[in-house]
Amino acid sequence: MGIASPRAGWWKEPIHKVELIWIIVAFLWGLGMFFMMIYWHGVGNQNLSNEAYRITPAAYAAKVDKMTEEYTVRQEGAFPVVRPPPGSDVYMMGRVYMWWPMLELVKGETYRLHLSSIDLQHGFSLQPVNINLQVHPGYESVVTMTPNQTGQFGIVCNEYCGFGHHTMTGRIYVVDNK
Numbered sequence: 001m002g003i004a005s006p007r008a009g010w011w012k013e014p015i016h017k018v019e020l021i022w023i024i025v026a027f028l029w030g031l032g033m034f035f036m037m038i039y040w041h042g043v044g045n046q047n048l049s050n051e052a053y054r055i056t057p058a059a060y061a062a063k064v065d066k067m068t069e070e071y072t073v074r075q076e077g078a079f080p081v082v083r084p085p086p087g088s089d090v091y092m093m094g095r096v097y098m099w100w101p102m103l104e105l106v107k108g109e110t111y112r113l114h115l116s117s118i119d120l121q122h123g124f125s126l127q128p129v130n131i132n133l134q135v136h137p138g139y140e141s142v143v144t145m146t147p148n149q150t151g152q153f154g155i156v157c158n159e160y161c162g163f164g165h166h167t168m169t170g171r172i173y174v175v176d177n178k
């Protein structure tokens, strides 16, 4: 009886100065990182503006299949390479474990790139330009883009999606109009 708990009143002990400084530093750092995202949206061209619509996986897969059937120009292994008309809506589908199909786009033309997943959450990371987007099943994201350099661009999945995650890749070709 009468023994005071050493923790009594812990909540009203004054905060140590060093700890307070660290809390303030961490808070300001977090705030700075938050505004970097906004800054980078304009300057870095990496956090792109997009539109998003609700869609079922089956409805999205149907759109991808329609484009693929109409505009496939060649086959690369298991992958069709699709060259839709310049300026059109183009579609890519994430699924375990691939980005489907491959696209061939024309430099200097503006496309609406649609992205969705038909199973799990995936990441769309366009290399080497380092454009990154989260891709969710049930949502169709649309990015308006104008490829400004020719070449072969790899896509890797940067959201862990299962045992084949590291093999989940895709490809976009950008060619000169001819």
Ligand code: CUA
Binding pocket: 095, 097, 121, 122, 123, 157, 158, 159, 160, 161, 162, 165, 166, 168
């Ligand atoms: Cu798809 Cu990781």
